[in-house]
Amino acid sequence: MTDAQQRAAAKIFAKNWKDRGYEKGDSQIFWVELLTTVFGVTDISQFISFEDQVHLDHTSFIDGYIEKTHVMIEQKSINKSLTAAIKQSDGSMLTPFEQAKRYSSELPYSKRPRWIVTSNFKSFYIYDMEKPGGDPEIILLEELEKEYYRLQFLVEEGNTNLQREMEVSIAAGDIVGLLYDALAKQYVDPTTERAMKSLNILCVRFVFCLYAEDAGVFGRHGMFHDYLEEFDAKHMRKAVIELFQVLDTKPEDRDPYLEESLSAFPYVNGGLFANENIEIPQFTEEIRQLLLEKASADFNWSEISPTIFGAVFESTLNPETRRSGGMHYTSIENIHKVIDPLFLEDLNNELEEIRQIPVQRTKEKKLKEFQKKLAGLRWLDPASGSGNFLTETYISIRRLENVVIKELQGGQITFGFDGSSPIQVSIDQFYGIEINDFAVTVAKTALWIAESQMMKETEDIVHMNLDFLPLTTNAFIVEGNALQLDWENVVPKNQLSYIMGNPPFVGYSLQSKEQKNDILSIYVDEKGKPYKTAGKIDYVAGWYFKASKFMQGTAIRTAFVSTNSITQGEQVAGVWKPLYERFDIHIDFAHRTFRWDSEASLKAHVHCVIVGFSVANNQDKRKIYSNGRFKEVKNINAYLLEAPNEFISNRNKPLCDVPQMITGNRPADGGHLIIENEDYEEFLLKEPSARPYVKRLVGSTEFINNKKRWCLWLVGISPSELRKMPMVLQRVEACKEDREKSPDAGRRKLAETPTLFREINNPVSFILVPKVSSEKRRYVPMGFLDNNTISTDLNFIIPEATMYHFAILTSNIHMAWMRAVCGRMKSDYRYSANIVYNNFPWPTPTEEQKQKIEQTAQAILDARALYPDSSLADLYDELTMPPELRKAHHQNDIAVMQAYGFTKGSEAYKSEAACVAELMKRYQQLCTQQQNKKEQ
Template sequence: MTDTQQRAAAKAFAKNWKDRGYEKGDSQIFWVELLTTVFGVTEISQFISFEDQVHLDHTSFIDGYIEKTHVMIEQKSINKSLTAAIRQADGSMLTPFEQAKRYSSELPYSKRPRWIVTSNFQSFYIYDMEKPGGDPEIIQLEDLEKEYYRLQFLVDEGNTNLQREMEVSIAAGEIVGLLYDALAKQYVDSTTERAMKSLNILCVRIVFCLYAEDAGIFGQHGMFHDYLEEFDTRHMRKAVIELFQVLDTKPEDRDPYMEESLAQFPYVNGGLFANEDIEIPQFTDEIRNLLLEKASADFDWSEISPTIFGAVFESTLNPETRRSGGMHYTSIENIHKVIDPLFLDELKNELKEIQQITVQRTKDKKLRDFQKKLSNLRWLDPASGSGNFLTETYISIRRLENEVIKELQRGQITFGFDESSPIHVSIDQFYGIEINDFAVTVAKTALWIAESQMMKETEDIVHMNLDFLPLTTNAFIVEGNSLQIDWESVVPKYQVSYIMGNPPFVGYSLQNKEQKNDILSVYVDEKGKPYKTAGKIDYVAGWYFKAAQFMQGTTIRTAFVSTNSITQGEQVAGVWKPLYDRFGIHIDFAHRTFIWDSEANMKAHVHCVIVGFSIAPNQAKRRIYVDGRFKEVNNVNAYLLDAPNEFICNRSKPLWNVPQMTTGNRPADGGNLIIEKEDYEEFIRKEPQAKPYIKKLVGSTEFINNKERWCLWLVDVKPAELRKMPLVLKRVEACKQDRENSPDAGRRKLAETPTLFRELNNPASFILVPKVSSERRRYVPMGFLDYNTISTDLNFIIPEATMYQFAILTSNIHMAWMRAVCGRMKSDYRYSANIVYNNFPWPEPTAQQRKKIEQTAQAILDARALYPDSSLADLYDELTMPLELRKAHHQNDMAVMQAYGFTKGSEAYKSEAACVAELMKLYQKKVEEIEKR
């Protein structure tokens, strides 16, 4: 079904079921009609089951279960609440979701749902069981025409073929690893540049031969194996060298008297076997057995996925080399998160619409035009690595072309095309830039393998043999530093349709000297000078800047995978403001933060975003993806929110008239002024005079987890008193020596005051805000402390703050702002005074509203006090948060929202993203007011 058809079907379905729906009589009809008419399910009886028994202490029935997509449905009658508890047969009170969860717990693990959907015919509440404790997504029946795509998970089945390809490809990578290690041992010195390059080329050639014999490219199955089997270990090296020479020689140029076993091999071309000046070591019995048994006789290489295998193959490189280069490898699923919204969804929809045409002559013309369009597109991956983005894109485009060929063929055996070959799409349309020479070779080989596999699929459609060898196509993948070379030297920009990829992930604090220089040479203004913030942005930002430059005056669209840090905190303005102000980019779609794993041996658990952007006008609705499902919005800003294009800049003072937030105290003492919990009692026993100078010390960990730690706070100590405390004096002397030995001049200066911390912030009372807090908490734990506690520099403090200010800062409004604009440490919140607090838009409450807010703040503290033995970590864990505290926070949230004018039913009340959008409008207004002064 096309998008237009699905929208129409969803509209008709919603109209048909408006204001109707009885749990017992209508449930099955409702779901059958939804799945068949809106989502195109054909064999409905095999797709969804109803009333499956589940045995608790009594027999119950699951309203609906879709095994293929792991969805459980709990249906209620129209107007029944989906959040209120309902009395069960056993007397317990459960919400519909809790009822479904209880059913789930009684199912075998393999059948437990990924998704639980509760419905009352007018609303769908969708719970993702990968996110326990998370709020449900809510879709209203009346909005189904616009939001049907958010229910796509009902029918999206896991691709079993892809799973098989993945398993085979990873197994193939393990074989390559064994071969690589065995061959490396045979080099005189495998660490030399020539030896390492030769080893990489040798592995690539062997893999191509293994694949070619299993895929039938060489002619008959097992040719490579049978040829090698003729030679014992001592002669195998020479046999391999001779084979490589033959594969690189045209039949007419070969020795007419060569052995038949060599002469039967075809000419490969393409340069894969061209360089004969490589170092090939002597083989061993281990290598011979690996090649003939494990790698050949026992394994079928024709089943590998070239996309996955390219990444796995590259994992045979030294892991340290891979890590320092910032390279990570993307799964096929994640590649499609980039290429589907960038171009593939649009092309698929275009083909679907052509397939709906009933006039055959018109349809055939449209199909041929569409095929020509596919053959004219060009893709550039400026950080191509092992080519997995290019390879998967080639496969996807060729599959579209094969659909076209199948439509034009109409099942006929006679080939119905005028051209000599039905295939127009070529790997010549794919361009890449990659700094690693081995990766360049792997990428080209992966594309050739993909070309072979797709040609085989075409042969099955047209019922004729197509010649794969000799290779006549070649992907244009250039070896070089993408941030140093001119991309137009690889491909003229007017030829490029799309740019894509996953550039290296290297944080600004982890960049080596060359990488820092790369960024400073790329992120420059019109006068060629580096932007002030260029030294504090991630390495990946260089690709965004060069892509924005490259796209000028074109219709190119770009999408990159990136670490989420470029869309958070201080980096947002540094990375994105030049792209908006200077190049006029706009974000077309974005995947918000997700954990991104690879198929390589060393999996890279990275918190990523995907950003698709362009410069040319784009009238299509913008999309924000969360957990694979998207929402259409009017704008996507650099924080990946549906909000205005504002940049929250580093600000030293608050925009609003509120107290200054400052950092806690940095000891800078080498640990000598700190008394750990286990040492405290012994220290006091031996040095009782020190007790008046000891205060509780809290960093973020101590504050949140209620851990005891102490420090010597010697601000007011007199020299005579200090000399009476030898243990204290000993610690002061050690602190002095630590500071004197520091390579930092500022710290050496502190040796003049060895009794003191670097900062001396000890107000009578203050609000403490941890700098880092878990993303699993809805609220960042904050609290009031007094002068008896010293905060370290791992916290922020607000001296002499009020209950009103505490209430605002601990509200869901401030938490929403913080989540949107703060930086992250991995995925944890990294609070910032200069970004989060100083830019936060404060409300202007009435006196009555302010009084109410102060009361709800006190209620939060009172609720905490009910649990004196529980830490803030215990109290703010979403699983263990006490009901009294949750209610107190809810009441505080309501009071604060009223102060902002976010009334019940408003978008800002219902949605955190909408709330942040309103806050950004307030921020924008305030900044404009200040600029006018």
């Protein structure tokens, strides 16, 4: 079925099942119709089973089970909650998901589900059992027309196959690691450049041989194993050297008197065995056993995924080297988040439309044109690492080509293509740039393995043998620094179709001197001078700049994985403004922040975005992906919002007429002026005269979690009073000594005033805003404090702020603005005075509206006061938020919206994205007005 057909079928299905659904009478009909009409399942009775028995302490029945894709279904009646616990026959209380999990635990291991789906006819809750404890994905029946694709796992066996490939590939990586370590011990000095390079090449060659014998590439299964088995450890080194020489020699050029065990090996070509000067150490019994048993006899290398294995293979490198280079390895699922919207979805749809053509002659013509189109595309990954983007793209394009070949063959045994091979797509369509020489070799090897695997799939279609060896194609992966190389020397831009990849993640504060120089040499204006903000942007930005410049005058489209920091806070203007103004780029699609887990042995938990961008005309609607869903929009700005292309820059003073926000007080005291709560009582017992000088101290953690901490606030104390308190004097002396020892000149200067914090901001009344707050909270907790409390520099404070200011700042409108433009610490909100507060466009309410807003603000404080024993963390947890507080915030939100003119029916009222878009328009207007005033 085409996408259009599936979408139409999903629309009809949703309409037919609207407001109906009884658990006992309708469940089976519901699922049969869904699978057959929307997902094209034909032999439905063999595909899904209903009411399978499962034996607990009594006999229960599984509502639905799909064995091929390992899906268990727990169905409830319409309007039944999918999250509330239901009383079971044994008296226990279980949610539908917990009920299904209990059934799962009683099944044989091989039958346990990968997916559990709970449904009440109106919603589908999808639980991925590979991510235990994770929140379910939720699909609403009414949105099925747009989101049917998210249920594709119901019918795609690839999900379970992928899991198997992943397990095998990671196990293969473990074997390589053992072999690598055992060989390294045999080098005289494994730390020399020649030894390390030789060791890497040696491991790559062994992997290729192990794969080639299991995949039948060498001709006979077990050839490599059987050859090595003839030699003991003492003679194995010489045997391996001779084998490598043979693999790199054409049959006609070989010694005619070679032993049969060597002459039987084919010529490989491709340069993999060309360097005969590599350093190969003596072998040990441990190495021999690893090669013959663990790596060969006990393992099948033909089952590895070259995409995953390439990344895992590279994990044999020193982990410190990997971290300093900023490399992280992408899962296949995340690779497809890049390549699917970049090109693969369009190619799939184009092929499906061709397959639906009823006139055979026309269809064959279109199929051949489409295959030629596939063979003419070119891809570049300018940070290719172990080649997983290139490898997965090659596999995906070859699978499309295999569909074409199958269609053209029409099920006939005899093959009717011109030429010796039906395959036109080649790995020489793939280009890469990679700074690490080992990764370059791994990437080429992974592509060769992928080529072999896809050739086998083609052989099964055409029923003829195709020669894989000698290698006749080669991926053009260049070793070098992508930010220093001219990409046109790698691939002419007029031949290139797509740029993609995941360039290194290195924050600007963590960059080496060389990396900083790279960025400063890339991010330059038309006069060749670095932009002022170039020193404060992430390393990945260099790839965005080079890609934008490279795409000029072409139809090339680009998509990169990046840390989310380049779409947040002050980096947005620094990274993106030059790209928009210099190169006129536009964002075609984007995945908003998601946690990216890799397949590497040291898993990288990084909060990422994916940005697809180009300079060529883009007539298609643009897509924003978030939490597994996408929305078609007219424009995507650099904050990855459906909003105008505005850049919120650092501003020292508020854009509107509101009080100045300042940072709290930095102690800079070595901890000596701070009194921890466990020491508080004893300190005052021994030094009672100090009580007037002890004040509550709050950072963001203390404020939000109501944790008690104290400090000595000695502003204005007389010397005679200070000398009467020996314990206080002792702490002041320790503070002085700490500051004097500091390598920082500014801190040493503070030793002249050891009684004081670095800052001494202690207004009579102020609003406190934590600098960092959890993304799980709808509202950043803020509050009023007085001069009996000292705020640290982990908070911002607004002296002389009023109830009106509090109401606006704690409203959903300000929260929406904050979420859009603030920076992040991992995924938590990182509030900023210069970005968030100073650029915020405040409303201009009437006097009546302002009074109403002040009343709703007071209601929020009153609702909090009802729960004096609860911290702000308790009060603002979405699960435990009291109804009185929720209602008070809701009323405040409405009052603030009215002040902005956001009426109930307006888009800004209904959607946070639309609200932010409107705020950005107002921001633009205010900036223009301010600029006009300056010019007058």
